[in-house]
Amino acid sequence: MNNKNFDVCASFFLENGAFAGRFVRLNQVLEAILGKHNYPLNVSSALAETTALAALCASMLKFDGLFTLQIQGDGPVSLLVVDVNSQGKIRSCAKFDVQKLEDAKQLRKTQDIVESVAHLVGGGYMVLTVDEQKGAKPYQGIIDLKGKTLAELALRYFKNSEQIDTALKLFVKTPQGESQSFLAGGILLQKVPLKGGKDVRLNEDTLNRLWEDITAFTNSLKPEEVFDATLSSTEILHRLFHANNLQISGTKNFSFGCRCSREKLLTALSSFEPKDIKDMTLENGCIEATCNFCSQKYVFTPDELSNFEKNLQ
Secondary structure, eight states: OOOSSSEEEEEETTTTTTEEEEEEEEHHHHHHHHHHHHOHHHHHHHHHHHHHHHHHHHTOOOOOSEEEEEESSSEEEEEEEEEEETTTEEEEEEEEEHHHHHHHHHHHHHHTTTHHHHHOSSSSSEEEEEEOOSSSSSEEEEEEEEEHHHHHHHHHIIIIIIOOOEEEEEEEEOTTTTTOOOOEEEEEEEETTTTTSOOOOOOHHHHHHHHHHHHHHHHHHOOOTTTTTTTHHHHHHHHHHHTTTOOOEEEEEOOEEOOOOOOHHHHHHTSOOHHHHHHHOOOOEEEEEOOOTTEEEEEEEEEHHHHHHHHOO
């Protein structure tokens, strides 16, 4: 599906800037990412939902570089990673154990059920990193994984790490009928601090009452609305917040983009010990390396690696 209402994030404010929000829906980005892998349904669904969360988080930040969301656990899905750069290019990938996935399905009797991200990753941690890539030290926030859904994991991060009142709802739709497309989306709202934030002329009690109303409106959003290709983001947000002085402040488009290259992989290979290089060398004397994000395969000859090492010296 190619629709202008998808692969875009709408930024908005409510109540004259008292609350800031983002609303995102992804389609072709997910097609590009998942189409490069042969992930099981559960893994694809988990990665699609995590990609939507990363797009929301990245769009709430002002940065010139790279935002990375990483979830690492001890469950059947051991790793979910999403990169979003400041130009809106997204790439993501997953690591999983096929046998552990099957064992978990049999144990929990979820053979025909798409399980939540929290169940699939198990215990571990979530890491959010902002790398300005200009020599400055990256900012990193970490929280352990406690919650039944991905939204609960993320809300716990905002509560404990950022201490900002946050409302979040995530959506994922697996391929159905003739459609082979995954769809994902989400809405995120935050209460702007009275001190140090925008000039919000509301007292604390009024702000809290409005927050309760807005949270209820957010939770009323249904999947059929999010994934209705005929509805624009503005129309959906107007349905939810028409009584809250909704102001759409802008939009940001997203697309798939991988940052791998021969030079980057050569640099990585040059850091290995000679014994490790020997173990990776094929019978024809070449070394093959495949990008985890886009599945692009690179083949390097021993001479090419040797010459590259000499140039680094």
